[in-house]
Amino acid sequence: MPETQMPTARTRVVREPHRGVYDRETVYRILDEGLICHIGFVADGQPYVIPTSYGRRGADLFIHGSAASRMLRQIQKEGAPVCVTVTLLDGLVLARSVFNHSMNYRSVVILGKATLVNDPEEKLAGLRVLSEHILPGRWDDARQPNERELKQTSVLRVPIEEFSAKVRTGPPIDDEEDYSFPTWAGVVPLEMRAGTPISDSKLDPLRLAPEYARCYSRSRDSDHS
Numbered sequence: 001m002p003e004t005q006m007p008t009a010r011t012r013v014v015r016e017p018h019r020g021v022y023d024r025e026t027v028y029r030i031l032d033e034g035l036i037c038h039i040g041f042v043a044d045g046q047p048y049v050i051p052t053s054y055g056r057r058g059a060d061l062f063i064h065g066s067a068a069s070r071m072l073r074q075i076q077k078e079g080a081p082v083c084v085t086v087t088l089l090d091g092l093v094l095a096r097s098v099f100n101h102s103m104n105y106r107s108v109v110i111l112g113k114a115t116l117v118n119d120p121e122e123k124l125a126g127l128r129v130l131s132e133h134i135l136p137g138r139w140d141d142a143r144q145p146n147e148r149e150l151k152q153t154s155v156l157r158v159p160i161e162e163f164s165a166k167v168r169t170g171p172p173i174d175d176e177e178d179y180s181f182p183t184w185a186g187v188v189p190l191e192m193r194a195g196t197p198i199s200d201s202k203l204d205p206l207r208l209a210p211e212y213a214r215c216y217s218r219s220r221d222s223d224h225s
């Protein structure tokens with residue numbers, strides 16, 4: 001059975017509580033399918049929300065950032081409580097009433113404290129997690145970061161301990177009196193789909209795109225480890 005975690009007062013879904021999900025399997029599936037997270041933090045009394053890439057290894061989220069970024073400076077100074085969100089949009093839900101229009105989606109909120117990964121080997125491992133999350137197979141097929149590049153790059157670790165997911169699926173839900181209203185109602189499905197890889201103009205024309213690029217898909221199974 002999925003491991004269910006009791007929500008905290010901060011992560012319990014209040015609006016539409018029946019859509020709240022608190023098991024790690026669901027959370028990991030959403031995280032493993034997403035590509036971009038938004039990380040919220042406060043610096044000098046000002047809230048910021050930054051979009052960035054991420055990757056998951058077990059119960060840790062690794063986040064990539066520039067060593068010169070405001071977020072990294074704040075974390076280096078005093079550590080930083082953060083809020084990390086990931087959202088997948090699956091469909092537009094068109095009801096008979098504009099008021100009841102909605103979206104089908106899967107989202108995750110993680111609350112925790114981001115810490116800087118300083119150990120060189122762990123930092124390199126975190127970057128590999130990030131790379132393999134975005135495009136599995138690419139890390140071993142490309143040049144590894146050199147010492148100068150590693151100094152310019154920072155990796156943050158956020159433990160996946162205080163979290164919740166929220167999921168909406170299914171058709172529109174209208175008020176009973178609106179079901180006879182003469183308009184179309186239903187769901188417009190949405191999905192991320194990869195196109196045909198486009199080779200760099202400076203590439204050797206005999207070098208073909210690798211399978212991991214030709215067959216790229218975000219809808220892959222997770223090992224949930």
